[in-house]
Amino acid sequence: MTDRDPLLDRVIAELKQPIEVDPAARRRLLDAALAGSRRRPAAALLRRLSPVAVAAAAGIVLVVLAGPGAERERGERWTTPVRFALAAPAARGVALVGDFNDWDPDATPLEPVGSGDEWAVTVRLRPGRHAYAFVVDGTQWVPDPTAALAPDDGFGVPSSVIVIPERM
Amino acid sequence: MRWTAAALCALLLAAAPLHGQDRRLDGRLDAETRRAVLALVDSARAAGLPTEPLIQKALEGESKGADGARIVAAVRALLGRLHAARAALGRTAGDADLVAGAAALYVGVAPDRLERLRNASSGAPLALALVALADLVQRGVPPDTAATAIEALARARSGEGEYRMLRQLVEQDIRTGAAPAAAALERARRIAGSRSPVIPPDGRPPGSEPSGGGGVR
Numbered sequence: 001m002t003d004r005d006p007l008l009d010r011v012i013a014e015l016k017q018p019i020e021v022d023p024a025a026r027r028r029l030l031d032a033a034l035a036g037s038r039r040r041p042a043a044a045l046l047r048r049l050s051p052v053a054v055a056a057a058a059g060i061v062l063v064v065l066a067g068p069g070a071e072r073e074r075g076e077r078w079t080t081p082v083r084f085a086l087a088a089p090a091a092r093g094v095a096l097v098g099d100f101n102d103w104d105p106d107a108t109p110l111e112p113v114g115s116g117d118e119w120a121v122t123v124r125l126r127p128g129r130h131a132y133a134f135v136v137d138g139t140q141w142v143p144d145p146t147a148a149l150a151p152d153d154g155f156g157v158p159s160s161v162i163v164i165p166e167r168m
Numbered sequence: 169m170r171w172t173a174a175a176l177c178a179l180l181l182a183a184a185p186l187h188g189q190d191r192r193l194d195g196r197l198d199a200e201t202r203r204a205v206l207a208l209v210d211s212a213r214a215a216g217l218p219t220e221p222l223i224q225k226a227l228e229g230e231s232k233g234a235d236g237a238r239i240v241a242a243v244r245a246l247l248g249r250l251h252a253a254r255a256a257l258g259r260t261a262g263d264a265d266l267v268a269g270a271a272a273l274y275v276g277v278a279p280d281r282l283e284r285l286r287n288a289s290s291g292a293p294l295a296l297a298l299v300a301l302a303d304l305v306q307r308g309v310p311p312d313t314a315a316t317a318i319e320a321l322a323r324a325r326s327g328e329g330e331y332r333m334l335r336q337l338v339e340q341d342i343r344t345g346a347a348p349a350a351a352a353l354e355r356a357r358r359i360a361g362s363r364s365p366v367i368p369p370d371g372r373p374p375g376s377e378p379s380g381g382g383g384v385r
Contacts, residue, residue, distance in 0.1 A: 099224035102192055103231035128264040129295045131228070141232065148303035148335060151274045154242040155232040161271075161303075163264065163295045165328065 079124035080164050084132070084144070086110065087118050091136045094119040098132025098159075105135045127166045133159045190223055197226060201236035208243050217250045218263040221270075249273050256282035257294065268298035275305040281315035289322040297322050300331040307339060308348035317356035324360040334359055 084096050094110040100123065101107040110119035119134075131150045134142045143149060147160035190209070193202045205226045209219045225246050229239035253269030254261060256279040261269070269282050285297060297318050304314035321330055334355055341351035 097231060099221070099228070103224070103227045105231065129268045129299060131224075148299050149306045151271050151302055151306065153245065153271075153274050154238060155229050155234050157232045159228075161268075161299050163268070163299050163328070165296070166293065 079126050081122050082125050082162065082164070083120060083122045084110070084134075085113070085118055085120040086134045086136075086142065086144070088134075088136055088142075089117040091119065093137055095135045095138075096121055096123065096132060097135055099130055100125055100132070105138065110134070125162070125164045127164045130162050130164065131159045132162065133157070192223065193226060196230045197239065198236055201226075201239055204236075204240045205243050208240075208247050212247055212250065215251065216259075217247070217254065218266060221250070221263070221267045222246060245274075246270060252279055253282065255279065257286050261286075262293060262295070264295040265293060265298065268295040268302070272298045272302045272305075275302050276311045277301060277305065277315055278311065281312065285315060285319055285322055288319045292322070292325065294322075296328055296331050297326075300335055303335050304338060304348075304352050307342060309338070309352040310349055313349040314352055317352040320356045320360040326360065330359050 086094055088094055095105045096108040096110060097103045097105055108121055108123060110121040112118070113120045132144070134144065136142055141157040141159075143158040144160035147162055150159040150161045152158055190206070193205060197205065205222070209222050212219045212222055222243050225243050226239050229242055234242070249270035250266055252273055253266045256273075257265055257269050272282060273279065282298075285301070286294060289297060300321075301314050301318045304317065305311050309317070317334070318331075321334060324330075334352075337355045337359075338348070338351045341355065342348050
């Protein structure tokens, strides 16, 4: 611990003193602020625009903000990289399909790793429960042997499940 | 300004069905199947249930080569299970919990076991526990026994590592000849025992039922 500088103490004491404000000046400031808010330039602009144009602009904003594409884009900020891998030495190609790529076999191909016995890909997933599977050589659906099983609810082809926890 | 308001209302009404359409189904489903799926999606939206799982179920079916009738049946059945999962897990359950709950119901877990699991978890997200539960049942563990095993882990505030360990150890035990039910209970007991139980904020002992008013997570 060091002794405090007396000069510093005086400065602090001075800063703690209440500041006197001229009531007339305060009144002028308040009047100016209120007059500014009464003008409402945005409302005047809206009155001049065609109602249909205003509604169309609002509609475009609504569709862009509420559309599924926008929802997907907002979610991408909170994604987690996940590595998917499958040992398939004899495969000519392996793809990852799941509810994160609309179950599209062309969307997420895996790459051979090392000597080619293993295939792998890393994708970014949003928090939640995701069902997925591998498609070997474009025809054979294979669940992830290291993951939890997803119930086969009517399509006759097994899938796997991964849960991405919410980030704190 | 009245004209502006009227035009805006008309446009909002016209835009609402746009939100219900999903371009991802175009070209993947025939028109009749698409209409039927979208009607179910709208029904889910009106009920406040997640709609994306229904869209994905339809796309999954198409990708797996299912015909339209089968796809619609699967989407309809999933919608029914989402309703049931929400009734069991409460209105505050997250989308992932609802979808995982629906899967657990599909493999034969009773709704009251989902409620008990929700109470045992004391507000923690349930998706991990429900996924592990459905997995155990699919590996041959009877649903009630699997639910008991998972509740033990939930009470011990288990995380992803513990649920994964349970799944892998039970799978290994079954492969080496153990009875699935005994393997699940014994492994769950050991894993839960290795964790210190946490007294919930309301002070009740872990696993005890909440009072009547505390029905939601």
